[in-house]
Amino acid sequence: MAVTQVLRSEWTKIRSVASTVWTLSVAVVVTVALGMLIAALSKNEFDDMSARDKLSFDPTFISFAGMSLGQLAMIVFGVLVVSNEYSSGMIRSSLAAVPQRGLFLAGKLVVATGLALVVGLVTSFVAFFLGQAMLGEHRASIGDEGVLRAVIGGGLYMTLIALFSMGVAAMLRSPMLSLGILMPFFFLISSILGNVSATKKIGRFLPDQAGSKVMQVVVPVDDDTPYGPWGGLGIMVLWVLAALIGGYLVLKKRDA
Numbered sequence: 254m255a256v257t258q259v260l261r262s263e264w265t266k267i268r269s270v271a272s273t274v275w276t277l278s279v280a281v282v283v284t285v286a287l288g289m290l291i292a293a294l295s296k297n298e299f300d301d302m303s304a305r306d307k308l309s310f311d312p313t314f315i316s317f318a319g320m321s322l323g324q325l326a327m328i329v330f331g332v333l334v335v336s337n338e339y340s341s342g343m344i345r346s347s348l349a350a351v352p353q354r355g356l357f358l359a360g361k362l363v364v365a366t367g368l369a370l371v372v373g374l375v376t377s378f379v380a381f382f383l384g385q386a387m388l389g390e391h392r393a394s395i396g397d398e399g400v401l402r403a404v405i406g407g408g409l410y411m412t413l414i415a416l417f418s419m420g421v422a423a424m425l426r427s428p429m430l431s432l433g434i435l436m437p438f439f440f441l442i443s444s445i446l447g448n449v450s451a452t453k454k455i456g457r458f459l460p461d462q463a464g465s466k467v468m469q470v471v472v473p474v475d476d477d478t479p480y481g482p483w484g485g486l487g488i489m490v491l492w493v494l495a496a497l498i499g500g501y502l503v504l505k506k507r508d509a
Contacts, residue, residue, distance in 0.1 A: 259351055259360035266338075267364060273333050277368070280326035280411065281376045287319030288380040292387035299391055311471035312393040313403045316384025320407065320468070321440075323376065324414045324461065327369065328435050331418025334365045335500075336428040354504050358423065362497070366416055373411030377404050399470040399482075406467030406486060413486075414439075417460055417493045423500025426507075464489030 267273050292315050302310070338344040351357040381404045385392035393400050422431040439461050447456030456462055457478055466478065466485030480488065 256356070256360070259356060260364055262347075262350070263360045263364040267334060267368065270333070270337060272337075273330055276326045276330040276333065277372050280323045280330065281372060281379070283326060284317075284319040284323030284376050284411075285380045285383060287322055288316045288384045289319075289387050291315055291318035292384040296388050296391055305474055309471060309473040310391070311469060311473075312385060312388050312391055313381065313397075313400050313470040314468055315388070316381045317377070317403075317407050317465075317468045318384075319380065320410070320465070324411065325436065325440060327373075327411050327415045328418045328439065329432065330369065331365070331415035332422040332428050332431045332435065334361060334415075335419050335422035336426060336431055339426045340428055355501065358501055358504055362416070362419060365419060366412060369415040370408065370412045373415075374405070374408030376411060377407030380407070393470065397470070402482065403468045403470050406482065409486065410464045410467060410489070413464060413489050413493050414461070417489075417496050420493065420496025420498075420500040424496070424503045426503075458488060460489045460492035463492075 292312075295310075295312075295315050299307070299310070338347055348354065348357060351360070381395070381400075385394075395401055395404065418431070418435055421435060422428070425431045425434070443456060443459045443461050445456075446452040446459065447462050449456075463480070463485040466480065467482040469482065478485075
């Protein structure tokens with residue numbers, strides 16, 4: 254089957270399923286709205302901050318405060334793109350039409366990644382500009398050092414979250430099982446590991462904590478993280494590659 258036909262087929266599957274479209278919409282709305290809210294609150298509280306907190310004040314990163322919830326919608330999107338066919342039984346027809354399983358998975362990943370990247374970049378830029386509008390005199394400019402990198406990095410972060418979820422879903426094949434693992438992992442476990450002193454050094458190497466480093470412009474005073482913005486994104490990429498390779502191996506070896 255021609256590559257273009259595979260890509261066209263995957264695009265049709267994604268846009269014809271309402272749940273995938275809605276999850277991307279939710280990712281945009283939640284990320285932007287929560288970022289604006291946190292930015293507005295930060296503006297009102299700035300004068301009451303300690304001198305130490307003011308030194309660590311990062312107006313750019315504050316715009317992405319909604320990313321913690323927006324990424325959950327991207328997780329759902331990534332899981333549904335892959336596992337919808339398993340839950341509906343369509344996977345048998347899909348693999349019959351595209352017996353080369355590597356091509357089948359690659360086509361799905363290319364289309365979903367392209368869509369997630371567009372949505373992620375749009376969300377990141379909109380969240381930044383509206384968040385800075387809420388911050389008023391404390392705002393950052395897109396031309397300031399490190400800001401454009403952080404904004405583009407926000408879009409890449411959202412894309413990688415979706416890709417990681419696709420890899421996990423390809424391994425587990427069940428949407429409920431995939432979401433049952435990914436949601437607590439990113440929303441609870443990662444936060445706990447990153448905030449408890451005994452596990453903090455381990456937590457900083459988890460995909461979300463490492464990847465979010467690319468959205469920071471101002472380094473906190475007490476930050477002793479052993480990698481920079483691009484190093485953190487690189488760690489996240491390694492997690493994504495591991496998940497995708499695992500997903501491919503499972504797809505290749507197991508029956509539909």
